[in-house]
Amino acid sequence: MSSPSFTSSHIRSQQPQDPATPIVLTIAGSDSGGGAGIQADIKSISATGSFACSAITAITAQNTLGVSAIFPIPLDHVENQLDAVFSDINITAVKIGMLADSDIIKTVANKLLQYQPKFIVLDPVMIATSGDLLLQENAINTLKQRLFPLVDIITPNLPEAAALTGLPIPQSESDMLAMTSALKTLGASSVLLKGGHLENQAESLDLLISANTVTRLCAPRINTKNTHGTGCTLSSAIASYLAQGNTLHASVHQAKNYISQAIAHADQLKIGQGHGPVNHFFALNQSDIKQ
Numbered sequence: 001m002s003s004p005s006f007t008s009s010h011i012r013s014q015q016p017q018d019p020a021t022p023i024v025l026t027i028a029g030s031d032s033g034g035g036a037g038i039q040a041d042i043k044s045i046s047a048t049g050s051f052a053c054s055a056i057t058a059i060t061a062q063n064t065l066g067v068s069a070i071f072p073i074p075l076d077h078v079e080n081q082l083d084a085v086f087s088d089i090n091i092t093a094v095k096i097g098m099l100a101d102s103d104i105i106k107t108v109a110n111k112l113l114q115y116q117p118k119f120i121v122l123d124p125v126m127i128a129t130s131g132d133l134l135l136q137e138n139a140i141n142t143l144k145q146r147l148f149p150l151v152d153i154i155t156p157n158l159p160e161a162a163a164l165t166g167l168p169i170p171q172s173e174s175d176m177l178a179m180t181s182a183l184k185t186l187g188a189s190s191v192l193l194k195g196g197h198l199e200n201q202a203e204s205l206d207l208l209i210s211a212n213t214v215t216r217l218c219a220p221r222i223n224t225k226n227t228h229g230t231g232c233t234l235s236s237a238i239a240s241y242l243a244q245g246n247t248l249h250a251s252v253h254q255a256k257n258y259i260s261q262a263i264a265h266a267d268q269l270k271i272g273q274g275h276g277p278v279n280h281f282f283a284l285n286q287s288d289i290k291q
Contacts, residue, residue, distance in 0.1 A: 020092075022050040022243035025085055025117070026236060027108055028097030028125070029058035029070075035277030036062070036229035041095060043280035044236035048258055050243050053089055055081035057108070058100040064228060064272030072100045075107050082108070086115040093119040095239040096151070097232055100135065102142040109146040119242040120151040122188070123235035126160050140164065148187035152248060155235045156183075158197040172198065173205055180209050192238075192252060196230065204260070208252050217253065219260040226266035226276035233278055234259040 024045045031037035038054050045052035057078055061069035085091065094117045099105045112120065124143060126135040135143070140163060148154060158176070162169040165182040176193055183191045195205040201221060208215040237258045241251035265282035 020090060022093075022240065022245075023053060023089060023091055024050045024093045024095060024236070024239045024243050025053045025055065025089075025091045026095045026097065026239075027055045027057060027082070027099075028095070028232070029060055029100065030056050031060055031062045031229070033063040033228075033272065033277075035064065035271065035275075036232045037098060040229035040232040040277065040280070041097065041236040044233040044258075044262075045095075045240045047262075047280045047283065048237045048240040048255075050093075050240040053085045053091065055085065057104050058098055060098075064274035064276050066274070070100065072104060075103055078104060078107050079111065082111040082115075086111070086117075091115070091117050093117065093121065093239040093243040095236045096120065096122045096147070097235070098125040098135070099139070099143070102139040105139055105142045105146055109150065112147075112150050119239065121235050121239040121242070122147060122151040122154045123231050124154055124156050124160050124164065125231065126163055144186060151188050152242075153190040153192055153238065153252075154186070154188045155192040155194060155231065155238070157194045157231060161193055170195070170198070173201075176205070176207055177214070180207065180214055183209055184211065190248060194231065194234070196227070206256060208249065215249070217256045219256060222260070222263045222266075224263060224266050225274075226269065226271075226278065227263060228275040228277045230259060230263065230278055233262060233280065 026038060026041035028041055029037045031039050038056055042052040057073055059071045060067050156164060158170050161179060164186060167179055167182055170176045170179055176195055191209040193207040193209060203218045204221045206217040208217060234255050237255035238251050241254045261282060262278040262280055265279035269276060269279050271277055
């Protein structure tokens with residue numbers, strides 16, 4: 001199936017750049033398999049033209065087959081990481097991923113209120129591609145109450161959106177549209193509802209939901225099992241494009257284009273026995289970016 005064209009000119013923002021380096025901080029868990037979490041975030045931010053910093057909230061024992069263990073980082077060290085980067089480095093955008101438990105969520109929220117970064121993108125990581133639970137169930141309310149009001153956009157997939165709203169998992173585009181009202185009440189300025197789980201559809205549909213509009217974003221569905229880390233990659237790309245001076249709508253559109261191509265090139269990689277990662281650096285092998 002054909003996919004949208006993607007050249008080096010799309011990787012970085014096409015708007016005039018601020019002379020300062022666009023810097024993105026990712027606050028998330030580590031994936032020892034390298035396909036998701038902090039590892040995917042750093043690859044995505046780098047591939048889309050920004051500089052990546054990180055604060056690790058949990059260490060997972062993980063590969064392409066699943067998650068076998070999760071070790072939350074002690075709270076004082078999460079705080080120390082955030083203080084270290086914010087006190088020295090000009091962080092323009094923050095991407096938040098796996099937070100593991102209520103105490104880590106509260107710690108991150110307090111630090112964001114203290115340092116006031118310009119943009120915050122939150123991927124409400126609850127369930128891995130393998131189906132493993134990555135957020136304690138009692139932490140969902142803390143996430144909604146403490147972090148959602150602080151962020152510019154949240155990027156739930158369909159099972160995550162169902163967990164957040166208490167509604168059934170959407171089975172069609174009409175179900176997705178019926179969920180928009182409930183998603184607007186969660187407190188975030190905007191929501192990107194990702195429809196990648198509608199596997200019977202010819203296109204991969206996402207809905208960008210703001211206070212007064214709902215925008216459809218479509219890309220051809222790619223037939224591959226190598227989709228590990230897609231949510232991490234997409235949300236990190238949105239943060240990267242925001243850091244480069246793009247509007248939220250432009251950042252989401254460019255990030256959608258980037259993740260579509262990373263999925264389309266995923267089968268070029270031969271990683272593991274299960275759900276392999278997307279190909280973050282596919283453009284490095286394209287002649288159009290070689291000097």
